Amino acid sequence: MSLLPFCQWLAGTPGSIALRESLYPYPLVESTHVLTLCVFLGLAVVWDLRLLGITLTTVPASVVKRRLGPWITGGFVLMVITGGLLFYAIPVRSYQSLWFRIKAATLVLAGLNAFVFHRGIDRRIDQWDRDAVPPRAARLAGVRSLILWSVVVVCGRMIAYNWFDCDKQPHTRVVNTLAGCVVPAEAAR
């Protein structure tokens, strides 16, 4: 199922056009998206490092979670809203961006990692709350989170580059398939 027709329709809506062509709103949304990284990911990194037993080791894990959790969640909500607006402004190019697709897939994996953590070792947090170095399952969740979110950040930044854009043929068939480019057979290398 291709979401391309939906993205094409979205790109033609008045709100999408207005935001895309705006002088200040678009850069403001993008700046908010980038700077909120400090709140969301910055504090998520602090939490991940606590899970790894690297920082705040004398502070109970549940305290770090309870005190920083709302900031991480709030930052995440702002990231999703501003990120959604950025997609809304430029839907077709984003949908057909290799980087955007890798980012979206990695976001799902990061969500899955958080889900596994909350359903698993997090439920027994009172058993390892004061451990300087939390159990292996918690440390693994921390490492996976750091790696996955790094991929998300780098891919997010790369969306701005047009190396693999569909209108910049020829690309290899692999690139065209992964990016969802619609190309006549002879145009693809």
Add this chain to the structure above:
Amino acid sequence: MLPFFEWVSKTAVSQAISESSWAFAAIESVHLLGLAVIGGAVLVLDLRLLGLGLRDQPIERVARDAHPWLVSSLIVMLVTGALLFSSEPVKCYNSTPFWVKMWSLFFAMIFAFTVRRRVALAGEGQVKPVWLKVVGIVSLALWFGVGAGGRWIGFSA
């Protein structure tokens, strides 16, 4: 100061980065990952100074734990930032956001390693609560200037 900026643009590093199709993007990515870490290191202490975040922990403990992360991420930011700058120094010279960023950075670093550090290590008993909050807000404002100025360099091409 312009001659210096022009000289930078003629160095081998500058030429190499601006001629490469991917070097700028790669350095930018590391700069952005560093942003997350420095953001966390700054925020966790500033929030505490404001009575938010890890508010049931001693300020001194939060400051001591955050400090190595602040220093190491700052080093990464300065190195990658200098490389990014070196690839387009004359553009930066003519960019208002660049100068806003540099002056904010200058004051943010001085503030972080003098007033903010002393106040944080002195702890609650030694400093009036209102001053803790003032330090937290000044720090956040200065670092915000660095981040916002940095993002805006790219918009004012």
